[in-house]
Amino acid sequence: MKPTEFPSPLAHRGPVPIPEGYASLSTAELSDALDRLGLPGSALGIGTVGAAVRTLGRAFTVRYEPVDLVPGTVGDYIDEVPAGSVVVLDNNGRVDCTVWGGILTEVASRMGLAGTVVNGVCRDADAAAQFNYPIFSRGRFMRTGKDRVQVAEVGGAVSLGDVRVRPGDIVLGDADGVVVVPHEREDEVLAIALRTRESELRIIEGFRAGKRLKDARTEFGYHTLQRVQK
Structure with a gap:
């Protein structure tokens, strides 16, 4: 054990900053984005x-x-x-x-x-x-x-x-x-999580505006939001 030797990106005294946007996300939103990437x-x-x-x-x-x-x-x-x-x-x-x-x-x-x-x-x-x-x-x-x-x-x-x-x-x-x-995929995961959030907000806004939930989900691709990308 070498308690003071840390692999990158913790090779210095302070952690690498986390990309802006993560602070607003939930575990559910990140989990969906990871599913989308098959991670x-x-x-x-x-x-x-x-x-x-x-x-x-x-x-x-x-x-x-x-x-x-x-x-x-x-x-x-x-x-x-x-x-x-x-x-x-x-x-x-x-x-x-x-x-x-x-x-x-x-x-x-x-x-x-x-x-x-x-x-x-x-x-x-x-x-x-x-x-x-x-x-x-x-x-x-x-x-x-x-x-x-x-x-x-x-x-x-x-x-x-x-x-x-x-x-x-x-x-x-x-x-x-x-x-x-994974730190190598953090930007990609963040982008997908934010896009998914936007789609889900549009679905609920559509419902609030009088659409049937089924129709709002179909319009904004709800059933494919977490599907693994081909």
């Missing part, structure tokens, strides 16, 4: 914890593994996370021990991090509300991960179930869950 990205089974229900930032990735004969560290990587990042923790979906808790929540909040997403569980859920810090996980469980798991890699590819996440990918979380956008 994965919707993280099944990961939902919000606490009161803050939205996060947006570039991924800072950490992968865990079962503890070795000599226990390793659990959360020391936090000092290296650039402000504005979303911490993405891959604990292989384990629900028997945590890799995020109250101390990390307070530290992350005071460091200006955008949020945390855990392929596994977290604890000290009250701290998320106390510090208004967005956390997304597979659930909550109080048992510590110390002496049960350890950091295996910082700054490599990780998994949120069936979604692969790499440093610098865009991570958006809201009340519906978490979506990951």
Whole structure:
């Protein structure tokens, strides 16, 4: 593990800015755009914890593994996370021990991090509300991960179930869950999401103006909005 070496685009102290427009989008809109491009990205089974229900930032990735004969560290990587990042923790979906808790929540909040997403569980859920810090996980469980798991890699590819996440990918979380956008395709995904939103707005405007929903959907191509492009 080399905790201070991060692949591009996190090769410097601050994350690459996220394209304008992402801040206004929902996970549903991004999921539809990813479907249109035939890309994965919707993280099944990961939902919000606490009161803050939205996060947006570039991924800072950490992968865990079962503890070795000599226990390793659990959360020391936090000092290296650039402000504005979303911490993405891959604990292989384990629900028997945590890799995020109250101390990390307070530290992350005071460091200006955008949020945390855990392929596994977290604890000290009250701290998320106390510090208004967005956390997304597979659930909550109080048992510590110390002496049960350890950091295996910082700054490599990780998994949120069936979604692969790499440093610098865009991570958006809201009340519906978490979506990951590959950084190489972020402009394309954004453009499609905005076009889809415009089409759906026209559909509802048509309905409000007196059209039958079926006719408005047909006029603005509702049934093909998410269909994979040929």
